[in-house]
Amino acid sequence: FVGKRPRRPTSLGAMHRLSRFIRSSAKRVSVIPRVSSRQFSAGLVQHRHTAENNLETKFEFDEDSKKEIDRVLAKYPPQYKASATIPLLYIAQEQAGSNNWITLAAMNKIAEMLEVPPMKVYEVATFYTMFNREPVGKIHIQLCGTTPCMVAGCGKDGIKKVIMDELGIGEGETTKDGMFTLQEVECLGACVNAPMIQVNNKEFYEHLTEESMKALLDTWKKGETPKEGNQNHVKTCEGPQGKTSLKGGEPGFPEFLDIDKMIADKKAADAKAS
Numbered sequence: 001f002v003g004k005r006p007r008r009p010t011s012l013g014a015m016h017r018l019s020r021f022i023r024s025s026a027k028r029v030s031v032i033p034r035v036s037s038r039q040f041s042a043g044l045v046q047h048r049h050t051a052e053n054n055l056e057t058k059f060e061f062d063e064d065s066k067k068e069i070d071r072v073l074a075k076y077p078p079q080y081k082a083s084a085t086i087p088l089l090y091i092a093q094e095q096a097g098s099n100n101w102i103t104l105a106a107m108n109k110i111a112e113m114l115e116v117p118p119m120k121v122y123e124v125a126t127f128y129t130m131f132n133r134e135p136v137g138k139i140h141i142q143l144c145g146t147t148p149c150m151v152a153g154c155g156k157d158g159i160k161k162v163i164m165d166e167l168g169i170g171e172g173e174t175t176k177d178g179m180f181t182l183q184e185v186e187c188l189g190a191c192v193n194a195p196m197i198q199v200n201n202k203e204f205y206e207h208l209t210e211e212s213m214k215a216l217l218d219t220w221k222k223g224e225t226p227k228e229g230n231q232n233h234v235k236t237c238e239g240p241q242g243k244t245s246l247k248g249g250e251p252g253f254p255e256f257l258d259i260d261k262m263i264a265d266k267k268a269a270d271a272k273a274s
Contacts, residue, residue, distance in 0.1 A: 047104055047122070052135065059105035065095045067270075069113070081114045085124050088113070089131055099178070100140055100200060101132035129185070130201050137174045137181035139220050142198040145184040152194040153208070159195050160184070162213045180220070193230060207232040 049055070061069065072087045092106040107125055111118040125131045132140070143149075143160055153159055160182075164170055167180050174181040190196045193206035197213075205216060205228060212231040219226040 057105040142185045146187040148191040148194040154195040203228045
């Protein structure tokens, strides 16, 4: 309609028709369901007081944690202590008796030690999903739910179903004894060894089957710690073209990644320092 402007519905009848159209359209819009905060890996961004986590909650670092904090802070100039926020949050979360989560009081204590506003610590703790701001089980099972793991068997009829059936819990729930929590997370970077889970933000258990997953759960229930890594004894992976690298024999870790040696050296250094 060149040179013409569209007519506006100025008549009373047109306005009534427009009003009826809007009302009928609104009825057809589906209501968006509210999603529980436990379905998100980081939980709610804002803090909500609970009986075990409020302004009156007490928190103190134990002696072992204080030694670790001193070791961490020694890496930074005094004016850059804030850079230690993430390591100190990890120390608070992993401290014996912390039950694998971080209270508001712990974050406030970290802010005090680093001489920063508490909000600076809250911002970090709410951004990274590795920090639990709600209670979780002693064995925090983080099930990878992205494409490679899902295709390989982490779906509702695979590893995930075994965990839920064996523990009697659903996703985002904790067993009544506080031992296990199940949480589905995004890619954990071990796609070549799918399906896999991560436990307590540290241990990887890969190449899982329904049988090996059940065996892991049985081991934890006995109070024992299963061996990390591949659960089917695989040491290398080869594509259709065969082996194209690491042809010199069985692969091993470089010296600087000898975890057992690193742990032994640290224990020896701690013993000497004390």
